[in-house]
Amino acid sequence: MHIIISPSILAADLSNLRSELKRVPNADRIHIDVMDGRYVPNISFGLPVVQAAQRSTHLPLDIHLMIEEPQRYLGDFAAARPEVLTVHYEAVPHLQGTLRQIRDLGVKAGVSLNPHTPLDGLQYVLDDLDLILVMTVNPGFGGQSFIPAMLQKVRDCRSMIGPRQIELQVDGGVSLETLPDLAQAGATNFVAGSAVFGAENPKEYIEQMRSLAEQG
Ligand code: DX5
Ligand code: ZN
Numbered sequence: 001m002h003i004i005i006s007p008s009i010l011a012a013d014l015s016n017l018r019s020e021l022k023r024v025p026n027a028d029r030i031h032i033d034v035m036d037g038r039y040v041p042n043i044s045f046g047l048p049v050v051q052a053a054q055r056s057t058h059l060p061l062d063i064h065l066m067i068e069e070p071q072r073y074l075g076d077f078a079a080a081r082p083e084v085l086t087v088h089y090e091a092v093p094h095l096q097g098t099l100r101q102i103r104d105l106g107v108k109a110g111v112s113l114n115p116h117t118p119l120d121g122l123q124y125v126l127d128d129l130d131l132i133l134v135m136t137v138n139p140g141f142g143g144q145s146f147i148p149a150m151l152q153k154v155r156d157c158r159s160m161i162g163p164r165q166i167e168l169q170v171d172g173g174v175s176l177e178t179l180p181d182l183a184q185a186g187a188t189n190f191v192a193g194s195a196v197f198g199a200e201n202p203k204e205y206i207e208q209m210r211s212l213a214e215q216g
Contacts, residue, residue, distance in 0.1 A: 003213045004167065004189040005206050006031040006062050009053060010044060010142045011193030017049075018056040023202045026210075029062040029083060031171070031191045033142075036067040039091050040140035047076055054080045064112065064171065064191075066139050067091065071098045078105035086110030086133050086169075089117055099128040110169070114138065115147050119157055129166055131189065132157055136182070137172030142193040146173030151185045158186025176208055183216020 008031040012020035021030065032050055037043035044066075054061060060083035067073070070087040071094075077085055085107045092098045095111065102109035110131035111122065115138060122132065134154050137144040150170070157168055169189035170182050179190060190209060199205035 002188065003210055004028040004169075005209050005213070006169075006189065006191045007196040007202065007206070008033055008064075008142065008171070008191050008193035009197075011197040013197075014045075014049070017052055020197065021053070021057040021059070024059075024196065024206060026203055026206050027059055029060045030057055031062045031064060031193075032082075033064050033193075034067060034077075035140060039068045039088065040066045042140045047073075047080070050077065050080045050082075054082075060084075062086070062110075062191075064110075064133070065091075066112075071101065074098070074101055074105060078102070078107050082107055084108040084110050084131055086112050086131060088112045088114070088139075089121070090114055095121075096125050096128055099125060103128070103130075110167075112139075112171075113153075115150060115153075119153070119160055123160060126161070126164060126166065131167040131169055132161070133169040133171055133191075134187070135172055136170050136174065136178075139172070144173055146175075146178045151181055154182060154185035154187050161186075176205070176212065179209055179212050180216065183213045187216070188213075 006029040035044040062084040099109040108130035112133035136150040171191035174192040175195035
C-alpha cells in the first residue's frame, strides 16, 4: 500500500507556521493534534490553528482529535477541508454513527486507539473506516518514547485489516530508529513530530523515512 508521511505541527514553531510548513514540502499530509485538556491532560490548539494551517499549505490535512465528544465538532473541522478526521475509539459512544457522519461530510474517517485499547470491536466497523491509528505512546504530548509492545498490536491490526484498503497509521515516538520495525509490522502511514521538525533538514529526513518505509 501507498506510504504516507505526516509531520505533526505540534513540534513545529507555531509562531512561524507558514515557514515551518515550507520545510516539509515532500510530506503527504500535515498532521494536526487537537487536544482539549480533558480527553488528554494537555491543551494544544483548536479550530483557529487548523484554519491557519489550511491557509499556510497546499498539503492535505490529517486532523487527530484528542477531544471528548468529537461528534459535536465534526462539521466545524470538516469545514477546513481536511483529507482525514480521526476520532478516539475511547471518546465516542456510537462509533459506527460517528464514522458515517465523517464520511458524509466528504472526509476520510479515522479511528485512533490508545495503547491499552484492544482492537476488538473495530472488526465490526471496518467497512466504515478509512484509517486506523495505533497510538504508539499515550496521547497528549510530543517527544515521548515509542512503546515497543505496540509492534505486536500493529501486526495484529494488519492481519485484521486483511485485503481492505484501510491505512494503518502509527503516531508517537516515530523516528528513523523506530520506523523500520513499524513498517515491517505493517504500518503504512507514519506521523512524526519532534523527529521531523527537530531535524536539521526536515525535507531530507522525510525522504529517509520514506525510503525505509518502502523497504518495510
Ligand atoms: C501525541 C500526538 C502526536 C505527537 C507526536 O499525542 O498525537 O501526533 O505530535 O509527537 P512525536 O513524534 O514527537 O512523538
Ligand atoms: Zn497525533
